[in-house]
Amino acid sequence: MKQAKVTVVDVARAAGVSKSTVSLVLQGSSLVNEVTRARVGAVIRELGYVYNRGAANLRQSKSKIVGIVVNDLTNSFFAELAVGMDMVVQSAGYIQFMANTSENADRQGEVIASMREHGMAGLILSPARGTTAADLRPLVDSGIPVVLVARNVPGLKVSSVVSDGHAGAMAAVRHLIELGHRRIAFLGGFNDTAVFDERMRGFRDALLEAGLDASDELVISSAPSRAGGVVAVERLLSMADRPTAALCFNDAVAFGACDGLRSARIEPGVDFGVIGFDDVIEAKTAVPALTTVSVDPQGMGRRAAQLLLKQINAGDFDAEALVATVRLVVRESCGAPQRVRELTA
Amino acid sequence: MKQAKVTVVDVARAAGVSKSTVSLVLQGSSLVNEVTRARVGAVIRELGYVYNRGAANLRQSKSKIVGIVVNDLTNSFFAELAVGMDMVVQSAGYIQFMANTSENADRQGEVIASMREHGMAGLILSPARGTTAADLRPLVDSGIPVVLVARNVPGLKVSSVVSDGHAGAMAAVRHLIELGHRRIAFLGGFNDTAVFDERMRGFRDALLEAGLDASDELVISSAPSRAGGVVAVERLLSMADRPTAALCFNDAVAFGACDGLRSARIEPGVDFGVIGFDDVIEAKTAVPALTTVSVDPQGMGRRAAQLLLKQINAGDFDAEALVATVRLVVRESCGAPQRVRELTA
DNA sequence: CTCGTAATTTAGATCGTTCCAAATTTCAAG
DNA sequence: CTTGAAATTTGGAACGATCTAAATTACGAG
16 A cells, blocks of 8 residues: 655656756756656656655755644634635645644744744744744744734734724724714723724724713723623623613624623614624624624735745845725614615615 | 754754764653753754754654645634644644635645645545545555545545534434424535435434425525525525424524524524534524534544544554534524423423 | 773764756757 | 757755764773
């Protein structure tokens, strides 16, 4: 069953040429004669030769491997992000190491170290909570291109692709205000993260701009998950002066909020306005369809991957910070009637 | 910025020993003297030496890399599967190439070829729709362990880990019958896949067992996605003799079915029984909580990875077919939540 | 001291490719 | 025929580790 592997030397012998010639054929060089190329090609197929990229990489000291490390693949947002990266990485002829860290910074450190040993050409990282600049310093100092995505790490001079959370949150809150809401909450997310902070500031600035209450009690943090959304909305419902709408930290929280509202017999999109953040794939088909700030995770993933590949190909490069623009997608959950939306669309 | 990379020879020189000794230290051999080991270790840290696993693999002709190829990472079920694999692969000191095929068999072929060139030690594959035995034959003939997961490829003698769709579907339908439903539909999924066939036969067998109608019109296939669920349930609602409950191909379809029911003002779990398949992470927190056949995707992923690692370590091995047992998790969407029953009793 | 054995260390070949410099072949013009 | 340039082909040294077999050192006993 197990076959001895065939190498360029075997191919060379069988084709009656030298290994150098075979190598030339392999890289599609124009130096080699047409008929030789054909003969070698035939032998390659016949013997079932498999190119050993590891050996080539060793000689050339470069690889076509990138690393992708993500904090939580079970979250659709990050899964989509990964899929976007996958697309451009694959079609550039690269292949990826991919690992999930489950928000564990230690594990993240281990997998990055392992990827380094395996000779990755660059890394796209959606950092785990608690990642410090010091964790990544050795890697970036070694000259390997690194692109941070979705989240930033303060104090580290590397490229990044993040969404404009402040602008997105402002747009969402302005829309709720236009719909007539006067008391609006911010739901979910851990309040010690940069992303939370940015979105929350956008929320607050929009309220202040309209002269509305923006006090701390309106900000209810929780885990940035569906379950967290349920918890947060329960806290909200127990408030004395109950808000009539909420901007949620992300779509997962928004779905959780809808669940929580419904089990309290409050119909989201009718009795209470809910807006999410991220525009996860389910947002469109959920009932009610989720009004959300679209950040196009696949698109972000693609841009991050493109940026990384650019830096890999450029001999040297500067850190570049891309801010993905963001767009409010009005659907049903905010209380805007669908009919209006269709007419304007 | 870009540092010349340091090799064992550099370390050896700096520590005043030979490269062989450094190599011995690297692999934690007990042959090397305590104080030498310490000295070399210190130099390694001082110079920021990074082990070149590629070079080692070349010499040893084996690697600590496995391939994971998944048909659709944006589907929670497969994302969870991947996360489960990731866990055991990581903690076994392996690292994974991971790629998404978007159900594209050609792309799947390319990434597998690429992974092979990079020297993976084994492959876990959740095959894209339309994968044939011939596509995989060269790989398995080369002696590289392959484990198929979630879906099987007929005519190929390799290991696999799949869930017991027939038993799961029967359990689900029996439960609906116990609840008093007499006309039950099967919703969603492409009817040319093995998984569909298996679950659908379970559905049918349970109906026949109870002497109920199991005619073809009760089986409504569609894309196995949330959107597909909406479509399927619309077809169902237009039937003359309308069913009162449905078993869905998977949870995504079930969620879509709930969406569709609700927009027709039919409350899932109250006016209509819905059961899903897979027990995706959102199933528990959705409203109504989804009654579903739990297949524990993370667990399946873990088992698949364990099986693969076992086969990698065993010099030779036989194909092994694991069937993950399955368990009906009764929640609310099937139409008779404990709570309601108590209230109405 | 000398010797034998155990404990350490090491030189050099090797893994499968690429790449340089040089060798060989081809071929049209003189 | 020569001959020189262009077109092809090739030997052998890398790349950075491991591994084998042999060399060196240490050390307790005689």
